[in-house]
Amino acid sequence: MRKITVIVSLLGILLIASSFVQSKNLPQTMVRGKALYTTYCMSCHMEDGKGMENVYPPLAKSDFLKKPAKDLIENILKGQSGEVKVNGVVYNAIMPAQDYLKDEEIADILNYFTNAWGNKNLKLFTPAQVKKLR
Numbered sequence: 001m002r003k004i005t006v007i008v009s010l011l012g013i014l015l016i017a018s019s020f021v022q023s024k025n026l027p028q029t030m031v032r033g034k035a036l037y038t039t040y041c042m043s044c045h046m047e048d049g050k051g052m053e054n055v056y057p058p059l060a061k062s063d064f065l066k067k068p069a070k071d072l073i074e075n076i077l078k079g080q081s082g083e084v085k086v087n088g089v090v091y092n093a094i095m096p097a098q099d100y101l102k103d104e105e106i107a108d109i110l111n112y113f114t115n116a117w118g119n120k121n122l123k124l125f126t127p128a129q130v131k132k133l134r
């Protein structure tokens, strides 16, 4: 019984520690991600992440961001075309694949825009996740 208590509390400490490390990493990945976003995404999705209605969908408060992490990573790696509905508005244009970006760069960009402009995502994207889907 005592052993179990010790194991459970150790696990608890580990869990708290790992979430602390994650949130500690957030400021760095956000800074790198913002610079990359400015270079590679801002021309279409705009500085405030609001895009342009009917042409470029918003990333700020986008319901698209509720999709699984895998879908978001693939959206950036492989680009996207065809009709999509984002926050009730239809878009039908072409987003070019961004696969020239490194795994770390894509993770940083994702961590930036899923935490910018009122978006919130504490489960950080990792380069390993991107690599697996490339």
Ligand code: HEC
Pocket: 037, 040, 041, 042, 043, 044, 045, 055, 056, 057, 058, 059, 062, 063, 064, 065, 072, 075, 076, 080, 081, 082, 083, 084, 086, 091, 092, 093, 094, 095, 096, 098, 109, 110, 113
């Ligand atoms: C040339 C313009 C262009 C660039 C550059 C671009 N996008 Fe897009 N993006 C689009 C378009 C257009 C769509 C919608 C495509 C469709 O109609 O299927 C889209 C869709 C998306 C979506 C899904 C819909 C949403 O709004 O939530 C995400 C996420 C996204 N882009 C992120 C990015 C990121 C991150 C970058 C930079 C690495 C980027 N885009 C660069 C034009 C662009």
